[in-house]
Each structure stands twice: as structure tokens, then as C-alpha cells.
Amino acid sequence: MSIENFIPLETLCTQDNVELAFFSNLNEIGVIEIQTVEQLQYVHQDSIYEIEKMIRMHQDLEVNLEGIDVVFNLIQIN
Numbered sequence: 001m002s003i004e005n006f007i008p009l010e011t012l013c014t015q016d017n018v019e020l021a022f023f024s025n026l027n028e029i030g031v032i033e034i035q036t037v038e039q040l041q042y043v044h045q046d047s048i049y050e051i052e053k054m055i056r057m058h059q060d061l062e063v064n065l066e067g068i069d070v071v072f073n074l075i076q077i078n
Helices: 009-016 020-028 045-060 065-077
Strands: 006-008 035-037 040-044
Touching: 006 009, 006 045, 009 020, 009 040, 009 045, 020 040, 020 045, 020 065, 040 045, 045 065
Parallel strands: none
Antiparallel strands: 006 040, 035 040
């Protein structure tokens, strides 16, 4: 698998001051999809816009993971 269109989670953690566990938990509840290549975790660049929204909701509005899941499920119902 080519990682050309993928962004390492470590980069997002550093850039947005978020712990890796945040992304792992989002992956566990099915909100994001994490790809693992050679023991490094990545997300597709097409999902960055939504991930940035999730980070802002969590940090700025203090929305928990379950709340983020609900919001994004409601958005997808359209």
C-alpha cells in the first residue's frame, strides 16, 4: 500500500496537541479509519477536514467522543 495520500497520526498529534489515544478511540467507535503500515498509523488526507472538526469540537467545545460520534452520524443522515 502506498502512503502517498496518507498523513501520519504522529504529525497530527504534534500539530494539534492531541494524544494518540484520541485518534485510537475515534477509530474504535468507527468515526475515523486508521491504516497501519510498517507499525506506523496513518489517516487518509481526504478525512483531514472532518478530523480537524472533531479535534476542535473536543478541545474548544469539550464534546466527548460519544458526542462527536452522534454529531457526525447526524451530519451523514442528510
